[in-house]
Amino acid sequence: MSIKVLVVDDSALIREVLARMLTRDGDIDVVGTATDPIDAREKIKTLNPDVVTLDIEMPNMNGLAFLEKLMRLRPTPVVMVSTLTKKGASETLLALELGAVDFVAKPSAEFAGGLDAFGVGLRDKIRAAAKSDVRGRSASRAEVPKTGKIPLKTAAAPEGALIAIGASTGGVEAIRAVLAELPADCPPVVIAQHMPAGFTGRFAARLDELCALKVQEAEDRMALKPGHAYVARGDYHLRVERSSGQLKCRLEQDRLESGHRPSVDVLFESVARTVGPMAVGAILTGMGRDGARGLKLMRDAGAYTVGQSQASALVYGMPRVAFEEGAVVEQAPVEQIAAKLATALVKLKNAA
Incomplete structure (x- = not known):
């Protein structure tokens, strides 16, 4: 059974590259692409993908705002496609805190020669995301009581530990x-x-x-x-x-x-x-x-x-x-x- 993926990115080039990389081994099927979160919301409802790839910087709604809504209303494994910048790194970490399973660094013009390696990493992350338990994690987060936890007083150990x-x-x-x-x-x-x-x-x-x-x-x-x-x-x-x-x-x-x-x-x-x-x-x-x-x-x-x-x-x-x-x-x-x-x-x- 192939893994159904929805690719969400406002760049037509990135959508094409991701789709080509994802389908290379035959076990991943790109069932659709979306240009922004509004488009993605409708396609998630109709296509029911196993995994979504999501860009952070997009028109109409920021990717992080969309991710937060998605994890709250319809928990779905998400792999972020991030830029290799300081701002991109900070936003990516926030995405992981919000419930994204993993991320890949967005391929750029100088990525040539490394596209095969990028594809291998991307496909591995999609496979891991498809096996992940995001629904269980969302439920357990909701159930964790906010009070009554006794903090650890000490973890002191001998020198050299x-x-x-x-x-x-x-x-x-x-x-x-x-x-x-x-x-x-x-x-x-x-x-x-x-x-x-x-x-x-x-x-x-x-x-x-x-x-x-x-x-x-x-x-x-x-x-x-x-x-x-x-x-x-x-x-x-x-x-x-x-x-x-x-x-x-x-x-x-x-x-x-x-x-x-x-x-x-x-x-x-x-x-x-x-x-x-x-x-x-x-x-x-x-x-x-x-x-x-x-x-x-x-x-x-x-x-x-x-x-x-x-x-x-x-x-x-x-x-x-x-x-x-x-x-x-x-x-x-x-x-x-x-x-x-x-x-x-x-x-x-x-x-x-």
């Missing part, structure tokens, strides 16, 4: 949910989220606005400090190394791992090797298997590991593979993961 987190599709919101719960006294946090260059800096800045931790984009040889979180830079692998008695970030552009750069496997493997039983790790929502091998190495090295549960994951791919391969000690809903990590860290402190 570390938290490692990996995610892909749906990870922007899942990482925010975990980091927002972590108190400022926690050990350093290192994060690998599948995201292209140009977006990770804005992602880190957005997390920094919402969390007690100081969140920043990782830089090569940056020392890891308690109360700080470090987001892998787009198109760079993030590793953790010990140098002069300190844990530090290493950023390198060596080959793709598990099809990605940054790769969760690369980060987790370095944590297993460098930090061993003093680490705790979480694998969150995402398509594919990146992170399962690295998390298994962390668990084998004595680290506590947790995977996001199926019911709370937008795409239960990466956490499922990690669970099936014995890489996680336990699974938990995303809203409980920070507390699970904190409990494991307190045990480390008590054992020290």
